[in-house]
Every structure is written in C-alpha cells, then in structure tokens.
Amino acid sequence: MLATQLAGLTAPDPAVDPGIEEALDLVGGFDDAFTHGFARLGEQPRAALAALAGAVAVTPLGERVREGVEKIVAGSLADEHLTALAGGRAALLGAVHDALLARLDGVLGRSRASWAVAGPADPATPPDNVLAGCRSWLRELAIAGWRGVDHDLVAASAQTLDAVLAAPSSRRLAVLLDGLAAELRACCPVATMDRLPTRRWADLWSRALLLAQPGGWPVATATATAVSGRLLPLGADVHEHGTAIQIQVHAVLEPAGDAAPRLVRTSVSAAKVETITGPAVWRLLADHPVLLGALAKRHAVEITDLPLLPSGDLLWRDDQARPDAPADPFATARLRLPEAVAPAVPPLDRHPVRLAEPVLLEDYSTTVDDSGGITLELGGNSLPVDVSRLPTCAPLTPESVARSSACLGLLRWDAGRWRLQPLAVQYTVKRATAEAHTGDWALGPTDPKVVKAEAKAGDAVAVLRERAGRLLRR
Amino acid sequence: MGTIEVGWERRSAARVLPAVQPRKLAKVPFVELADGRLQGVVSSGSDIERVYVSSVVAGSHAFNCSTNNNRPCGGLRGAPCKHLHALVDEAILQYGVERVARYLRIDVSDGASSGSDLLVRLNGSHEPTPAAVVFSRFLRHLAYLEVPGSTEPLPELHWFPATGAVD
Numbered sequence: 001m002l003a004t005q006l007a008g009l010t011a012p013d014p015a016v017d018p019g020i021e022e023a024l025d026l027v028g029g030f031d032d033a034f035t036h037g038f039a040r041l042g043e044q045p046r047a048a049l050a051a052l053a054g055a056v057a058v059t060p061l062g063e064r065v066r067e068g069v070e071k072i073v074a075g076s077l078a079d080e081h082l083t084a085l086a087g088g089r090a091a092l093l094g095a096v097h098d099a100l101l102a103r104l105d106g107v108l109g110r111s112r113a114s115w116a117v118a119g120p121a122d123p124a125t126p127p128d129n130v131l132a133g134c135r136s137w138l139r140e141l142a143i144a145g146w147r148g149v150d151h152d153l154v155a156a157s158a159q160t161l162d163a164v165l166a167a168p169s170s171r172r173l174a175v176l177l178d179g180l181a182a183e184l185r186a187c188c189p190v191a192t193m194d195r196l197p198t199r200r201w202a203d204l205w206s207r208a209l210l211l212a213q214p215g216g217w218p219v220a221t222a223t224a225t226a227v228s229g230r231l232l233p234l235g236a237d238v239h240e241h242g243t244a245i246q247i248q249v250h251a252v253l254e255p256a257g258d259a260a261p262r263l264v265r266t267s268v269s270a271a272k273v274e275t276i277t278g279p280a281v282w283r284l285l286a287d288h289p290v291l292l293g294a295l296a297k298r299h300a301v302e303i304t305d306l307p308l309l310p311s312g313d314l315l316w317r318d319d320q321a322r323p324d325a326p327a328d329p330f331a332t333a334r335l336r337l338p339e340a341v342a343p344a345v346p347p348l349d350r351h352p353v354r355l356a357e358p359v360l361l362e363d364y365s366t367t368v369d370d371s372g373g374i375t376l377e378l379g380g381n382s383l384p385v386d387v388s389r390l391p392t393c394a395p396l397t398p399e400s401v402a403r404s405s406a407c408l409g410l411l412r413w414d415a416g417r418w419r420l421q422p423l424a425v426q427y428t429v430k431r432a433t434a435e436a437h438t439g440d441w442a443l444g445p446t447d448p449k450v451v452k453a454e455a456k457a458g459d460a461v462a463v464l465r466e467r468a469g470r471l472l473r474r
Numbered sequence: 475m476g477t478i479e480v481g482w483e484r485r486s487a488a489r490v491l492p493a494v495q496p497r498k499l500a501k502v503p504f505v506e507l508a509d510g511r512l513q514g515v516v517s518s519g520s521d522i523e524r525v526y527v528s529s530v531v532a533g534s535h536a537f538n539c540s541t542n543n544n545r546p547c548g549g550l551r552g553a554p555c556k557h558l559h560a561l562v563d564e565a566i567l568q569y570g571v572e573r574v575a576r577y578l579r580i581d582v583s584d585g586a587s588s589g590s591d592l593l594v595r596l597n598g599s600h601e602p603t604p605a606a607v608v609f610s611r612f613l614r615h616l617a618y619l620e621v622p623g624s625t626e627p628l629p630e631l632h633w634f635p636a637t638g639a640v641d
C-alpha cells in the first residue's frame with residue numbers, strides 16, 4: 001500500500017462521508033433505544049426509530065419497517081415487527097459497508113467480482129421450533145433492554161442454546177448467541193454497568209434475529225464451484241470467544257489453467273471451552289495438518305477440486321490438498337496480491353465488521369503513544385494499528401510491530417476509522433531481520449519459553465476428556 | 475476491565491470480556507462466574523472418581539461445598555474448606571482478582587490479590603445449595619468438546635476477534 005493510497009483512504013471525502021455519518025447516527029439511535037427496552041419507549045427513542053423507518057422508506061423494506069416501528073411504539077412487540085427493525089438497521093449498515101469497500105477498492109485499485117447469484121433455500125434448515133426458541137429469547141431481550149438483563153434472563157437462554165448447538169445447520173446462529181450470552185452473563189446485572197457496548201450488542205442481537213428467521217438462510221454451499229490450483233497463503237486471522245475458535249486464512253489462489261489469480265479465504269473452526277486458549281487452540285484444529293503446515297512452514301498448497309463459494313470462501317478439505325514449494329507471504333503480497341481479483345460480498349453479510357482486506361505496508365516509521373497505541377506513518381499519512389487484535393496463539397507482539405518495517409495485515413473499519421490488524425511483520429532485532437506471523441505456531445509453539453509453559457500447564461483437552469469420561473459414564 | 479477507550483460504545487468489535495488466562499485444569503477442571511455465583515468443580519485429592527461442587531453467591535457471599543451426589547463436604551465447618559480455597563485461587567488465575575471480586579461484590583479497594591484475601595472478606599455463611607445445577611453446567615461445558623469442527627465459514631466470528639497479547 002503506497003503513501004498516496006493511504007492518503008486516499010483517510011482523507012475526507014465530501015461525496016460519501018456525510019452519508020456514512022448520517023446512516024451511523026440512525027443506527028446509533030436504534031442502539032440507544034435498545035438500552036431501556038422497546039416495551040416502554042420514551043420520546044427520544046420513538047423519534048429515533050421513526051427516523052430509521054424514514055431512512056429506508058423508499059427501499060423494498062420501507063413498508064415493513066414503517067409498520068414495525070408503528071406497532072412497537074404502540075406496544076406490540078411481535079417477531080415480525082422486531083425482525084423488520086433489525087432488517088432496516090442491517091440495510092443501513094450494509095450501505096455503509098458498500099460505501100467503505102468501494103472506496104477501499106478504488107484507492108487500492110483492487111478489482112472485485114460482482115454478486116450474481118441468489119442461493120436456493122437451505123434444504124437442511126434448522127428445526128423451526130429451535131429457531132422460534134431463539135426468536136423468543138431475543139424478543140425477551142428487546143422487551144427488557146440491556147439495562148433490564150439479569151441472571152434469570154441470561155439463564156433462560158441455556159435450553160434454547162443447547163438446542164441450537166445440537167443442530168449442525170444452525171452453527172452460525174449457535175456461535176453468535178453463545179458469544180452474546182457469555183458477555184451478558186459476565187456483565188450481570190447489566191443495570192450496574194457504567195457504560196454499555198450498545199453498537200456491538202445491537203449488532204449481535206439484530207444479526208441473531210435475522211439468522212433465526214423461519215426457513216433459515218440461503219445455503220451458500222449449493223452455489224459452490226470446484227477449483228484446483230496453487231494456494232499461496234497471506235496470513236491467518238484468528239477469531240475466538242469462550243466456546244469457539246476459527247482460523248480464517250487469506251490467500252491468493254492461482255487457478256489451474258490461465259485464469260487470473262483470485263483473493264480467497266478459507267476457514268476452519270472448532271468448538272472449545274474458555275480454559276482452552278493461547279497456543280493450545282491450534283491443537284483443536286489438528287484435523288487439518290496440510291493447512292496448518294502451510295501456515296507454520298510458510299509454503300504453498302496444491303489443491304484439487306475444492307468447493308469455492310461466490311463469497312470467495314474456499315471450503316477446506318485437507319485430504320484434497322498437499323504441500324507445495326516454500327512461499328513467502330510477503331513475496332505473495334508484493335507480487336501476486338495486486339493482480340488478484342477479490343470476491344463479492346454476499347448481500348446478507350454486508351456489515352462494516354466483515355471488512356478485512358489484506359494489504360502490505362512497507363517503508364513506514366512507527367510511533368508508540370503513552371498508552372501503548374501504535375501508529376504507522378507513511379509519507380505524512382498515518383494508520384493506527386489495532387494491537388488489541390494480536391492473539392495469544394501467535395508470536396506477534398506489540399514490540400515486534402513497533403520495531404517493524406513491513407507489515408502484512410487486514411484493513412479493518414470500526415467506529416469511524418480505519419485500522420490495520422497485523423497478520424505478519426518483518427522487524428529488526430539485534431541488527432538482524434526477523435519475521436513473526438500469526439500462523440507461526442500452527443503446528444505448536446516454537447518459542448522454548450512458551451513450549452515450557454505449555455508443558456507445565458498440561459494438555460487441557462486431555463484433562464477435560466479424562467474428567468468427562470469418568471463422570472459421564474455414570 | 476481496564477480503561478475503556480473513547481468511542482467504545484460505537485465499536486462493533488468492542489472488547490467486553492478480557493481474555494481468559496490458561497491454567498492447569500487437573501485440580502479444578504471447571505470454574506465459572508454464572509447464575510449469580512462463582513461456582514465450579516474441584517477434583518478430590520484422594521478419590522479419582524469423586525469431585526466436589528463448590529460455590530460462593532454474589533452479594534450475600536453464602537458458600538457451599540458438597541460432593542456431586544449432594545453429600546456435604548466434611549471440611550466445611552463454619553468456614554470455607556480447602557475446595558473453596560482451590561476454587562477461588564483458580565478463578566483468580568483464570569479471570570483475574572478484579573473480575574472475580576467485582577462479580578461477587580467483594581470490596582478489594584484496600585488491596586487483595588490472593589484467594590485467601592478474597593475469602594476473609596466474605597461476609598456470608600454456609601448455606602446448602604443443590605450441587606446438581608452446577609454439576610449440570612459442568613457437563614454442558616464438557617459437551618462442547620464433543621461438537622464436531624467445521625470448514626464452513628462462520629462470518630459472525632468477525633465480531634469476536636482473538637485478543638489477549640495486549641491487556
């Protein structure tokens with residue numbers, strides 16, 4: 001990423017910025033209205049919901065959102081009305097996502113495929129009673145508002161959650177609800193909290209309600225095409241909450257034949273418990289040795305007939321992949337990334353939180369502020385680094401980022417600004433150049449101190465399985 | 475939970491829970507802050523087939539310890555037993571003293587760092603609570619390890635970045 005590109009990304013844009021700001025203000029009005037619940041709305045939240053309805057009035061959602069707001073203000077909190085509101089909010093955030101991505105593609109000169117398919121309905125849809133159970137709990141949350149969430153309301157989610165977790169076709173919903181419930185549980189009683197993560201919780205609530213619609217979501221896998229070729233990993237983005245871990249690998253795919261290289265993602269995930277964390281999470285993904293090996297040893301992978309979704313998600317099949325020649329992710333980013341065609345984003349997934357575009361930054365200087373915040377300075381432009389996104393399962397540290405001269409990362413956008421999430425850095429230590437990547441420990445930690453600490457703590461999975469075996473046999 | 479940055483309320487990926495620290499699980503395989511209690515399961519030191527279920531209630535600080543078959547713990551004579559000590563020690567390792575104290579509503583403004591520090595500040599007494607509730611939470615916890623992995627993308631996890639290298 002060049003200085004001029006960074007300047008283009010961060011400079012004010014009078015054609016787009018006011019629209020983004022206005023949309024986010026409307027979303028903020030909804031988020032604040034949720035604080036005390038929709039059951040007894042004051043003057044201000046009523047106006048906020050009416051404004052949201054007004055903003056989407058000319059869209060296909062307009063009529064339903066208008067009616068939804070009307071009914072909710074009148075005290076009728078039916079599923080369909082709450083769903084209409086969640087849909088209106090999602091549409092606004094989708095528009096913000098689109099504006100941001102268009103701008104990013106513009107400054108990077110990144111070409112992107114356009115969305116052309118509408119998937120058929122999911123044949124393996126989660127049971128309707130399970131989805132209805134989720135909607136009913138989400139409705140209770142909307143009635144109570146965040147301030148009204150107590151232990152009983154969180155505990156009431158347990159049965160519903162068990163049912164969702166048991167249905168493989170509702171994995172997305174299960175992972176989302178489990179993450180939300182854990183946060184609410186830890187914050188109980190929410191009434192005593194000084195400040196509330198209103199944007200975040202309203203995001204999670206709306207997304208969950210949309211995922212819990214009867215009939216489920218269009219299944220993406222039905223629209224997959226088989227691809228073969230050489231996969232060149234750029235880096236691993238790590239997602240984690242108490243009961244889930246996901247590694248999303250960003251890579252350039254060189255398809256067999258002479259088709260243009262494509263930017264793809266491939267994800268592997270596992271369920272876990274919160275005491276399995278740090279480098280131990282990689283062991284939960286040991287069923288994918290070829291993928292983990294490619295990350296740890298930095299080599300390419302030859303893939304055969306893997307399903308590729310229109311969203312650019314490659315469905316990993318470890319037995320259809322084999323290790324190829326060494327491939328330096330920095331070289332891939334320098335030489336192959338600029339010409340790779342990026343995938344379209346599925347309409348229902350458009351939300352600024354999903355923006356995660358791989359970029360390479362070089363020849364910058366770094367500054368570290370008093371609170372440990374790191375900023376990259378490039379030709380008079382600055383880009384803050386999101387150090388809070390450095391995971392404990394990798395050797396990437398704030399120190400290595402602060403000393404770095406090249407960074408391969410994901411551009412993220414949140415709360416009005418772009419930030420860089422590092423996936424790999426080249427840095428100087430004792431006058432030598434070193435590298436640290438988020439996937440370095442995919443086959444186990446390589447730092448002797450970490451290896452020792454891990455050995456001392458013991459294998460958490462093995463201990464829990466032993467306990468489970470003894471206690472569940474009764 | 476440390477200082478909260480400006481604009482936190484408007485961040486989709488705002489961090490709400492601090493990263494949990496890994497710890498040895500053999501002695502206390504399960505600890506959680508849930509249902510208004512610090513509760514968990516402590517392995518018996520002498521019998522590999524036996525576990526104790528220990529808990530402290532937030533606010534009232536009522537405490538209890540019994541076997542998973544609801545037999546009262548012999549070590550509980552008006553004061554917290556060694557299992558409750560182990561439970562609180564491990565909770566502090568896992569969550570940090572600040573988070574445990576805040577949840578139980580124990581005042582630690584005069585400085586407390588160990589499990590014993592927290593336990594002497596309890597102002598509740600022994601009150602029997604059914605072990606079955608906690609034990610079933612533990613079994614539910616273990617059940618996660620049986621959920622099969624997946625290679626289908628979970629886009630919702632973009633709201634849950636892995637954190638922890640920085641406090």
Ligand SMILES: [Zn+2]
Binds near residue numbers: 526540555556557558
């Ligand atoms: Zn005891």
